Amino acid sequence: MQPMSSLILAAPFDGWLSPLDDVPDPVFAQRLLGDGMAIDPLDGTLHAPADGTVVSVHAARHAITLRLAGGVEVLMHIGLETVRLNGEGFVAHVEAGDTVAAGDRLISVDLGTVAPRVKGMITPIVITETAGHAVIERAAPGRIARGAPLLVLGSAQAESAAPAAAFAATAQATLRLPLAHGLHARPAARLAELAKSYDADVRIVPAATPNATPCRLRSPSAVMALGLRHGDALTLLASGPAAAAVIEALADLIATGMGELRPLGQSAPAPAQAVAESTDTSPIAPGERLMAVTAAAGYAIGQAAWLERPEPPRTARASGDAGAEIARFTQALAAFRAALEQRAQEQAGSEQAAILTAHRHLLDDEDILESVGDAMARGDSASLAWQRTMQARAATLRAAPDPHIAQRADDFIDLEWQLQWHLAGQEPPAVSLPEAAIVIARDLVPSQVAVLSPAQVAGLVTAQGGPTSHVAIIAASKGIPALVAAGPRVLSIAPGTPLLLDATGATLTVDPDATTWATAQAEAARRQARKAAAQAASGLEGRTSDGLRIEVCANLGKRSEAAPAVASGAEGCGLLRTEFLFLDRASAPDEEEQTADYTAIAQALDGRPLIIRLLDIGGDKPAPYLPMAAEENPALGLRGIRVGLAQREMLVPQLRAVLRAGAGAAAGAVKVMAPMIARVEELRAVRAALDAEAAKLGVAAVPLGVMVETPAAAVMADALAAECDFLSIGTNDLTQYALAMDRGNPAVAGSIDGLDPAVLRLIGLCCEGAQSHGKWVGVCGGLASDPLAVPILIGLGVTELSAAPAMVPEIKALVRALSAQDCRGLASAVLQASSAAQVRVLATQMIEGVTQ
Known part of the structure; x- marks a missing residue:
């Protein structure tokens, strides 16, 4: 079977040999990873087919890649869907970097444990890197003994290219x-x-x-x-x-x-579990409730509508001119890149824009482009080369044991699909759906969800997919309720079937009875009417029914959020988190960059108040360019204003930028707030620095506020109010400090509740202290976005609420439905409660009384 210069691969198993075409997995059967053969093993030990070096052993120990003579790489994948076992039943005898000889043991597998739990034990042996070789001879299908000749590789061209220079790190x-x-x-x-x-x-x-x-x-x-x-x-x-x-x-x-920073010392949540896909295909009974996995929370009723992904025309046969195929691919790729860039600009600042940008970078992936180019040079059409390359990359990711990584395989399938339309010079057919459609699909790719309109699509349900996929992220950003991993039974739902989608509860009710349907319609109508009314009235000022003025503002984290917040009725920005400028970069922004950003946000707010929080860094928000010694308890160490006072080179440029932005805005519109103030002397130090820089610039000092995040600041609010212009309560940190519970610690985070009476009493103390000096108090923490907290905060004396932008219309509507007198009565009652649960009951009773 062998010419002298050939490379021989021996059978790594004793078993039954078959061509890749017989493998019941299209990734192998269509040779997307490369050519080869497959063996259904009769023994449980995989041996090296030739001398070589171990490139990698998969974490689940079901697959191994070897590099053989001449740079040839061979993948041996034991069984199908064996990655789901996460290594159970497998023992690896080698690791990456080991040198092996033909016949050496590589992996042992317990066939009795593994075989009953997977799709099959057939093992593809695939040449994933040919290095200028090709299969010139292969053993006949049938029984084969371990060590018998399996494949013979020979030179694919008369003269091989000179090897690339070896990589040597310096x-x-x-x-x-x-x-x-x-x-x-x-x-x-x-x-x-x-x-x-x-x-x-x-x-x-x-x-x-x-x-x-x-x-x-x-x-x-x-x-x-x-x-x-x-x-x-x-x-x-x-x-x-x-x-x-x-x-x-x-x-x-x-x-x-x-x-996506999670400090290394912080416990990570339990790894995401792979979503098990149901194999139940039994008929669905009318009124049956199916369980699925929540991808985007929400509630919707509507009719089933199928969304099929139209397949683009693919050219399997090349033109015969590799240069022409490469030129066609290059032109299509340039057009696709431009389209992604334009869509990312249109969605600037959104989750969808970040996904589009990541997709755009994948189109510049050097390994992908080289693989496509090599395939076209060998004679593949541009269409086939792109398809094989991207599907191979998707298959590699899908085998990853981490579901978060595995679900990114859909991105490669999506990019493959989109570029094929550019190669064909066509646009995919426009999506046509009925009103109130609840889309049913086997699976979806990000670009399909991106074009769906929330005005037409009530919800999404897929048989497959995962909750951390980009499809889930885009659905949530559009406000479309979505369920994934609902199983194959949903694919039997006929178009037009009435559906009740409770994505928050992870259920889908199919063809409910008349009573259930009527109840669902009433609930959906009530929610929609409340939402529409709140949005329609969002331009009205925040004022209680008995005339108390309550400003409802928005918390902002970057420039692009300002205009949408104003459109939602925000009366200003009660908290600008300036960390957006300082984090996620290698060096600090200078004064000019900060001034430009703060000024742009002030202009977008069009004269409305803008409260700029000084850099709140340290603790759970470190910066690489600001060296800080490790601390046993960062939350109680150098963070917030303490960092600014210790690192004046950070504080001074920011104060100057705020002052310059304030000088160009309406009088008093721009304010500055110091985070994590615990003592009066800290406030005085900030005041002195602010006044000094204002004098140097020749401008008026902007109003200075204190962010109340510590029990000390709440208790000393009267002393602080005597020397500042306003106070704003950060309820997230105040809660964790008051209850001595770290909100980043999963062991106690679930017990943290801002409506705990201890926290509410501190807020009451803060309001009393501020009122004694005629200063106003706002809340910019999570409680400002909690409808149950709003009447309590108003009753305690808070006159400004800065909420998440999406919550502004609802919070303003609630404020207008409340009376300040009733709020004060509720506040008095909850201060006597002994638990957050009691507080919630009292608040719920009041809100239900005013929102019916």
Whole structure:
């Protein structure tokens, strides 16, 4: 079976040999990962088919990749859907970096334990990297003994290209990953983007497998496939003129958390569990309630409507001119990139924009583009090369043991589908759905959900999918209730069938009886009417029914949120979190950048109040460019205003930027607030710094407020009010400090309740102290967005509420339905309660009385 220069692969198992076409999995049967054969094993030990080096062993120990002579790589995947067992029944005898000889033991599998629980034990042996080789001979299907010749590889071309120069790192760093969800699409894309801006070749390797072949950081798909999770250690390696600089920049960016920071010392929540897909296909009885998984909370009634994904025309046969295929692909790719960029700009500041940006970066993935280019050079059409490459990447991610990573496989399927339309020079057919449609689908991709209108689509239900997918994120951002993993039975629901979707309760009621339907209609109508009325009246000022003025503002975290908040009726910004400028970057913003952003937000608010909180950093919000010693209890250490007073180079430019923004706005519109004030001397220090910078600039000082987040500040409110212009209560921190419960600690976080009588008494003390000096009190913490808390806060003396922007219309409507006198009565009652549960009962009774 062998020419002299050939590479022979021996059968790694004793069993029954079959072609890949017989594998009941399209990823292998369609050779998306490469050519090869498959063996249904009769023994439980996988052996090396040839001499080589172990590239990787999957975390679930069901798959292994070897690199053989000449750079050929072979994947052996034991069984189908065995990844779900998370390694149970498998024992790996080698690890990445080990050198093996033909016949060495690689993995042992307990067939008795594994086989009954999976789709099948058939094991594909696939050449995933040909390195210029091709299969020139293969054994005949049928019984095969371990060690017998299986495949013969020969040169695919007369002269092989000169091998690329070996990678030799000249700089490296090992660090742990502080990203809450690990290295998924968005952070991987950002790292790739940064790496490309330096004259250096950067690689990454998990520290747990230091001898594994490092993958290129410029390939987000390869980085995602590593499956690195929060807390995992990784090593960055670089070569080239800018090796040291790029390593430093990448380490700084990773340290920021890239918007998903979870400090390494903080316990991570339990890993997300893979959503088990039901195999029940029994008929659905009228009125039956199906259980699913909540992807986006909400409540809706409507009619079933099928949403099929139209398949684009794909060209399997190449034109015969590789250059023409490459030119066609390049043109389509450029058009697709431009389309994604435009859509991201249109959605600026939203979750959807972040997803589109990540997708845009995947189109620059060097490994993907090289794979597509190589396939076209070998004679594949642009369409087929793109399809095989992207489906292979999706298959790799789908096998990841972390569901958060595995669910990103849909992104690759989506990009494959969209680019095929560009290659065909066509647009996908427009979506046509009936009114109040509850969309039913086997699964959806992000681009399908992105074009759906909440005005037409009442809800989404998919048979497959997961709750952390980008589909779920987009549905939630659009306010569309959604369920996933409902199982194959939902696919039997006929179009037009009445449905009751309770995504919050994770249920779908199919064809309910008349009584249930009427009740659901009444509830949906009541919710919609309340929401519509609140939005329609959102432009009215906040004022109780007996005339007490209550300003209802919005908490903002970035410039793009200001205009939508005003459109929702916000009467200003009661809390601008300036961390949006300081975090998620390698260096602090200068005075000019801060001034530009604060001024733009003030202009967007059009004369309405803007309260700018000074940088609240430290504790759970560190910055890589601000060295801070490790603290045993960061929440009680150097954070908030303490950082600013200790690091004047941070405080002064921010004060000057606030003053400059205030000078260009309506008088008194821009205010500044100091976070985490606990003592009067801290307030005096901030006042002195503010006045000094105002004098240097020749402008009037802006009003200065105190953010009340500590019991000390609440108790000393009268002394603070004597020297500040207003107080605003941050109920989130005040609650954790008052109850001595860390809201980041999962062991106690569930017991934290801002309506605890102890917290409410502190708020009452704060209001009394402020009123003694004629100063107003606002609330900018979570209680301002809680309808149950609103009448209590008003009754205690709060006259400004700064809520989440989406809650502004509802909070304003509630304020107008309340009387200040009744609120004071409720406040007196709850201060005598002994638990938060009692407080909630009293508040619920009052609100139900005014919102019926």
